[in-house]
Amino acid sequence: MPQLAIDATCLPQYDKLDKPTRERLLAATRTFRELSLGALLTHPDLRIRSLPEGQDPRIRTFRISDSWTGVMLAPESGETFLLVHLLPRNGAENWAADQRHDVNPVMGTLERRDAAALERAPGTPPSGGPVAGGRSPAPASADPAAAADGPATRAPSSRPSPGSAPVPAGAAPPSPRSSSGALLFDRVRDRDLERLGVDPEIRDFCRSITTPDELHGWAPALPQDQYEVLRALAEGHSVQRVRDEVVVPRRPAVGTVAADDYDTAIRRTRERVIVVSDNHEIEDVLAGEFDAWRIYLHPVQRELAYRPRFNGPAKVSGGPGTGKTVVALHRVKHLAEHLPLGGRVLLTSFTNALVESLKRNLAMLLPPEVAADVDVVTTDKLALDTVKQVHPDVRLRTDTRGVFANYAKQNRLPWPVDFLFSEYRHVVTAHGITTLEGYLDPDARAGRTTPLNADQRRDVWHAISSVRAAMRTSRRLPAEDLHAEAVRILGEGSEPPYTNVVVDEAQDLHPAQWRTLRAAVARGPDDMFIAGDNRQRIYDNAVSFRRLGIEIVGRSFPLRVNYRTTRQILVWADGILRDGPVTELGESAPEPGGAARCVLSGPEPELFGAPDEPAELDALAERVRIWLADGIAPADICVTARTNKLRDSVASHLRARSLPAAAFNPSSQSVADGGQSVRVTTMHGVKGLEFRAIAVFAATAAALPQLDRVTSPALDENQHRADLDAQRSLLYVACTRARERLYVSWHGAPSPFLPL
């Protein structure tokens, strides 16, 4: 039976069809799936036609209506029809005659080139890709420099138009090729281009390109995967890196795809091609009623999410917006679909808000019967539930520091409460120390800068033990102790509760939480899949996976394409972290170099320093008003402030200026007034979320860093630095939630974290 596949580049055209034409197209797609090949080719309504003699015999047109035509690639082998374009009837044949579809000789993917435009080269810019504009509004344009990385034009709730994005407004038009100066690909040998899948025609063509802008201008005409190879080389990446990051993930695992095996190539090009399996799905895909991440994965993302097996814990890291959560969700899908009888998957994250968001997304990806085998809970909830099975009356305590403060006061201890609390959190529970001897071990306090002699350690241990005993008596345990107890209980059980554990936002978990996760799953293939980014660590937890028995070596994978944030915003935000190298998640080594590439491009961030808070509020209101006037929906705008108090005050000030604004609840992802208001929340509250426009309010020296949350250097210099880094990351997280617009303001002296 024939099968229909859809090339994502044709989807934006669907917007231009009126309702009856859309219905006819849907009926046609149904016919494709229901009739035999012979019946299809002779179907009286579809009127499937080949192009005139001498042109590509694999291209066929079919009738959608009197005025609209569909263009398909109909391979001679196999029965998969690929819908490549929807066009007004009189332009369809001409367009089809200009295009050529080939199987990439190395990657085995299906690519399209505008053969006519390339033939007219040199010097003539291409006529533009098949996508005649994306869905509006699309204020941040797809950056042709990165478009070929995958689904590119991602206007809010819009679909991708991979590899064929039109040249964005404002981008430099393709420059006429200059005969002077160096050529862009001088340093790359023909042999290397060939190994990277660049075919002879494109090799010749690229030899005379002089600048990256010129190459970008040709993006719509070039075969998509070859364009990505060239773009990565043009960015200065080595042949080896381009091979590893662009070619290998696309290449078949074994063998090659024959040049005439279009059927296989279509099925392998999953970044751009959707092979639809039922009518309902076709309607969703054509109508754009889905989030792109559910369907399109970058080859690297797909390879990680759907790799049949990792021989042990695996880690995916990468900067903000590189799709770590997307990969984690797809990995859960893969694991849940391959569970042994009675098996269960745990998907976990740090906060309730993150878990709620994971639940919502997972429900979009998994059918209910598969989702039933997946638990999505915070690690603290996992520990609490585990402990409650044995001690039903135990509850989670959140005021631990206060208990330490009371004890220190009552007993007139010589140490500040922050010191005591920090010893409890960052030494005793972080290292899982259970005895005085353990605490007296010379290595126990490695990294702490305040020395303690043996007598002092005994006194500190006594104080900490007393506070813990009191908390145990009250049956309200802090998270750290709850986890220790959960680990004990899990260790006594006959079998760990989970077959696989998937962790998102892993950078924020405390070692005690990791121990629970380690104990919740038996060691072995696919036991743990971990996604995170140390740039975004906003709680003061640093961990060593090795010390926790999580052996990642050889299974650590970077993601390097940012799908969320424009290049302009990311480059600026990266400046916030300028002072130190980013360390690898779960290790102390610096992360290997290689900045993320951004799919989107847009305006530079706007910065405003006001003389005082009222002036800053006025400017914020003005900014929000401009965004609304630009057509950004209120719910796509988020204002962040450092504290709950400031959040409430900003929301009421905006409302007083007749702007729709309300405090935002990150867990329910709704606003207090239940309406479509501008979201106002804390910097912590935006973690894991994204908005078209973000305003960071009061990035003021007096508020950021918030010094009452930072350990004094006199108490511990290392902890002081770690606390400052966590606040710096908080600002970074807030700024990188913005998809298209970022506005940062302050009054008086600006925060020292700002890259001004």
Ligand SMILES: Nc1ncnc2c1ncn2[C@@H]1O[C@H](COP(=O)(O)OP(=O)(O)OP(=O)(O)O)[C@@H](O)[C@H]1O
């Ligand atoms: N292959 C893809 N195609 C289209 N969109 C994608 C793809 N991968 C990720 N995205 C989109 O990019 C955005 C960021 O993805 P995601 O939240 O998974 O990134 P992340 O690395 O977990 O981000 P962060 O660490 O900043 O929270 C989301 O809107 C997601 O839908």
